[in-house]
Amino acid sequence: MSVRDVADEIVVVDSFSTDRTIDICKRFGARVIQHVFEGHIQQKNFALEQATYHHVLSLDADEVLSDELQKEIQRVKKQWNYDCYEMNRLTNYCGTWIYHCGWYPDRKIRLFDKRKGRWTGINPHDRFELFDYSATKGRLKGDILHYSYSTISDHIRQFDYFTEISARVLYEQQKKATLIKIIVAPILRFVRDYILKAGFLDGYYGLVICLNSSYSVFVKYCKLRELSKTNRMKGGSYGQQ
Secondary structure, eight states, X not given: OTTTTTOSXXXXXXXXXXSSXXXXXXXXXXXXXXXXXXXXXXXXXXXXXXXXXXXXEOXXXXXXXXXXXXXXXXXXXXXXXXXXXXXXXXXXXXXXXXXXXXXXXXXXXXXXXXXXXXXXXXXXXEEEEESOTTOOEEEEEEEEEEEEESSHHHHHHHHHHHHHHHHHXXXXXXXXXXXHHHHHHHHHHHIIIIIITOGGGGHHHHHHHXXXXXXXXXXXXXXXXXXXXXXXXXXXXXXXX
């Protein structure tokens, strides 16, 4: 585990997994806490409450620290100058590191004083947000290495899961999925990621990623429209025309 040399305590929140996750984590010295999964944001805020120390490094299960980032964090531990620290995240997709498509540098606040902020965002996409605009933020060298999908099928299954969550959140926010949005939004996403953010420079997998991202936008709004229609037929209070 890449955090063993930088963390004074390792806390793993497990949502009652049925594989060997708990045994493996305990073997590496982690304190494992089981908690019913209530949402990505809710789960991370629960994890913050379990941490003994005020200063927290937050990583997902598919993320590790690069050697350079480990050294940077060890340096910060000796002299904490900011309320939080931002770092880049580099994603590995089907064995290839992706440097474009809007996926890099993908800056994230992952090292912070938990008294200064909270996990927010729209499920399933979370972000750490500071309570006070006057809070200070530093930058660290190195990358969080994100091992995302080993196959394209994994990616498709994941965005099907994510679009289900996103559509329900948008519905609860009374957002509408018009035909224009269903048609135009995926096109704009592809143009942004493949052309403006140079996804074409990532070769074949850059094309796959951008097409999948575009399609996931299409699916999200289709699911939102279907959800609105279904609930309207059941007597729901809002939906789209």
